[in-house]
Amino acid sequence: MLVLLVTVCLGLLTPSWVTATYCPPDNGMTDEVRAVFVYQHNHYRSLAARGQLKNKLGGYVPKAARMKKVSYDCEVEKNMMEYAKKCIVKHNPEADRNYWGQNLWATGARNMSKTHAAESAVAGWISEVWTHGFPKNYIFSEEAWRMAGHFSEVVWQESDKIGCAVVWCPGMTFVGCEYNPGGNWPGYAPYEIGDPCTTDADCQCKGCVCSRDEALCIPPGYVPLHTVPTTTTTTTTTKKPTTTTTTPTTTTTKPLYIGESPDIKSTASCPGLNNGMTDEVREMFLNRHNNYRSLIASGRAMNKLGGFAPKAARMMKMSYDCDVEANVVEWAGSCMFGYNSVAQKNRWGTNMHSLSFTPNKTKAAAEGVDAWFSELYKIGVPQDNVFTNDFFTRGTTEYSQLAWQTSNKIGCAVVSCWNAWTAVACEYNPGGLKLSHTIYDIGDPCTINEDCQCAGCVCSKNEALCVAP
Structure with a gap:
């Protein structure tokens, strides 16, 4: 039971559902969103049951002898929704949720499509098995919890x-699922290992029906929310993939830009701060931002919606x-990601990213900025x-804030939070994201200082950037 905070867009084709009335429709959820959660869970449970999920620690996860098919429970939703509306990215006490299991996920993208958020959350949870791995003895332990605790709850038999x-919270979209009965019991395997069922008797549960096509056991009284679509593009890794497959990472097999990276190098130092940040990490944040801004300015950044x-x-x-850094380190260090009063007062912008493991801080900085920039390639901007x-x-x-023309000062943070996940955040002074404004002025980049149209600015022709005095 871990918290997964990410700013990643995953390529999933949302199926078309037949709308129905399932749970009380007064809490912001719809049957379409519920159906996405059910489908995604059962899709990945089916892949696990067939032994078709790759394990980072080697090979594939073992097959499941009697993996149960998931159904939707409105009472569980009610409890999850009551807590999610508090917008606290932290697990509540087990007793407050009837000792049900719980997975949480959040993204700095505000008001994200709820179906897309559902897809991304479940895909993010399951991806832990191929990005971090699950112990080869396949027994749930503290080590397994830290590496892939979301994954194990999703596939807990x-x-x-x-x-x-x-829930659309201030500054983020927050997703949570609770599981009845809860899983992640130390000393137990997520599921019984063996070949998937071929007959009802293989399920070894009274009234269960074996779904051979899904490799799942259907409990008695199962009420479907939807019909499983026949085609999908998912972020899974299979032995013999029949659909486009990817891994949930900011890298891609196609280039994000053309030509060589500008390789801009500037210095960044905050000698008066003793907050865990180093000049190496600061310079990674700064130079990564300027390299991407240079690529954008020179028209070499690939756009998902066509061209560049x-x-x-x-x-x-x-x-x-350094003043911006001092605030963002304090804010991110709480690992709560609630209202940022100083940033709001000063009208600074904020980008957030997280990693469900604890890497080198310099690497975490690079991965965070890469993730924000990759939104241009993966989703696109008009x-x-x-x-x-x-x-x-x-x-x-996040891409828009990274590329916002007038946001020319940054301060950033990399902090370790509970359950071995890492928060990456930057604040921008002045902030961007102003509705109906352009992200930047379109046109050929500067060649002389006057092109910058700002007092005292100098045109860095090689970088295609204007340098403030």
């Missing part, structure tokens, strides 16, 4: 009822701000470059 919530992002006429080069409410639902706000 006896956790056959779920209830979930997607438009060139920037007067993209500002970023510098590092060629008119105008920021609208659609950016929040599509999940391209």
Whole structure:
């Protein structure tokens, strides 16, 4: 039972569902969203049962002899929703949820499509097995919990009822699912290992029916929310994939840009701060931002919606701000990601990312900025470059803030939170994301200082950036 905070967009095709009335429709959830949660859980449980999920520690997860098919429970949803509406990215006490299991996920993308959030959350939980791995003895332990505790709850054999919530919180979209009965019991395997059922008797549970096609055992009284779609593109790893497969990471087999990276190098130092940050980490954040801003400005950043992002006429080069860092380190260090009063007061922008493991801080900084920039390639931005409410639902706000022309000062943080996950955050002074404004002025990049149209600015022609005085 871990918290997974991410800003990743995963390529999943949402099926078309037949709308029905299942749970009380007064809490922001719809049957379409519920059906996505059920389908995603059963899809991955089916892959696990067949032994088709790759294990980072070697080979594939073992087959499941009698994996149960998940159904939806409105009482569980009610409990999950009551807690999710508090917008606290932290597990509540087990006694407050009837000792049901719980998985949490959040993204800095505000007002994300709830079906997309459901897809992304479950895919993020399951991805732990191929990004971090599950111990080869396949016994749940503290080590397994830290490596892949979300994954193990998703595939816990006896956790056959779920209830979930997607809530739009200040500054983030928050997702949670609870599992009845709860899993993740130390000393136990997530499921019984063996070949999947071929007859009802193989399920070894009274009234259960073997679904050979799914490799799942259907409990008695099972009420389906939807019909499983026949085609899907998912973020899974299979032995013999029949669909497009990817792994949930910021890297991709296609380039994010053309030509060589600008390799901009600037210095960043905050000698008055003793907060766990180092100049190496600061410079990684700063240079990564400026390299991507240079690529965008020169028209070499690939756009999912076609071609490349438009060139920037007067993209500002970023510098590092220690006052901004001091605030973001304090805010991110709480690992709560609630209201950021200082940033709001100063109208600073904020980008967030997380990793469900604890890497080197310099590497974490690089992965965070890469994830924000990758939204341009994975989702895309309209060629008119105008920021609208659609950016929040599509999940391209982090890219937009990274590329916001006038946001020329940053301060960043990498902090270790509970359950071995790492929070990565940057604040931007001044902030961007102003509705109906362009992310940056479109046009050929500067060649002389006057092109920058700001007092005292100097054109760095080689970088395609304007340097503030």
